[in-house]
Structure formats: C-alpha cells, structure tokens
Amino acid sequence: GAVVSQHPSRVICKSGTSVKIECRSLDFQATTMFWYRQFPKKSLMLMATSNEGSKATYEQGVEKDKFLINHASLTLSTLTVTSAHPEDSSFYICSAEPDGSYEQYFGPGTRLTVT
C-alpha cells in the first residue's frame, strides 16, 4: 500500500522554541493532507487540512499562527509548532489520500515533548 512518512519520529524541545514536522507521501501525490493531534489515552483530533498551493483550513480552537502549515508540493506538508509550550506536548500524526483511492494513509506519528 501507499506510504506516508513523518520526520522526526520524536523530538524534545525547550519551551519557547519552534519545531518543524515533515509529512511526505512517498509513492503518490496528495493535493490534501491532514494533521491530527493525539493526547495520551485520547483519540485523534483533526487540527487542520493542508491544501497544496493554498492556505490550510484550521479546525475551531486551533491557532493558525501557532501551528503553521505549509503544503509546498504534492508530496510534502510541514507543520511548525511555534513558541512551543509544555501543553503542546502531544503525538502529531499526518495523513494523505491518493486521488481516487478509498484509503487514507497515515504517517507513523511524531511525538513532541516540550520541556
């Protein structure tokens, strides 16, 4: 099946710094990618929809200036957590769906810890 990768898989950063997470579709192109966040023992919550060549669409309650999304190509979307704080510590997961496919593929996730 199609593969979606994320980098890094795990990152620890200090409070106030910014962290960039990459999401790549390795063998297909994706006009749209999705970013989810998952807190411990909770379900995945959609943060934003990343659209290639246009602005991302953010879910209610997600600060667009804090979680910057760039979908610069059909195979790459990036999520930058700016001025990270400990409450941003979470598991961030991206997904993408090939055009015409019935399956949405998920990346392996990135665990962010802000100290």
Add this chain to the structure above:
Amino acid sequence: DAKTTQPPSMDCAEGRAANLPCNHSTISGNEYVYWYRQIHSQGPQYIIHGLKNNETNEMASLIITEDRKSSTLILPHATLRDTAVYYCIVRVEPGANNLFFGTGTRLTVIP
C-alpha cells in the same frame, strides 16, 4: 460529530475470532463504513471498508446489517499483534475530507 458508537474495550483469546461491533444508526445513504486500528504509539492503519455488502480482505471481514445501522468487524484468528484500538468511522465516498475518530474499542488479545 460522533456518528458511531463502539464498546470501549473487549478481550479476545489468541487464536479465536474477534468480533467488534459498531453502531451507526444515523448513517446516510452515501456514507461508507471504514475500520482503522491504531497500535500503541503508531499511526492508524486502514483495515477495511464497505458500503452495503459484506467485505473480506486479508486482514478482516466486515459484516454490515441490511439496514446499515450497524456493522461488525471480524478478525478471524486474533493474534497478540492485533491488540490495538479499533475505530469504526463513517464517511462519504472518497474525496478530500478527513476521518472523524471516535473513542474506538480497545481490543486486548489474551494469550
């Protein structure tokens, strides 16, 4: 947004069939039933999907009731590696829309 209800947890003996139920009584005619699972600290993995008919693939079988208000995911011979949270999701046919994850069912396969 929750259009599905699932039991929070289930146990299954290794080697036996695991039957995971899902209620989706408000499903619309153009909505599919999808199943994903998430093994601890990994991204969700697609299992199977269906519209009206029962479906089977190498991983599982999906049984959808005739009125489409509920479905059952069947793992025919559960292994320890099937221990995961299983999510039943309804969505319209493929397009650029996200998946809404409810609380899922935590399946524990017991040796």
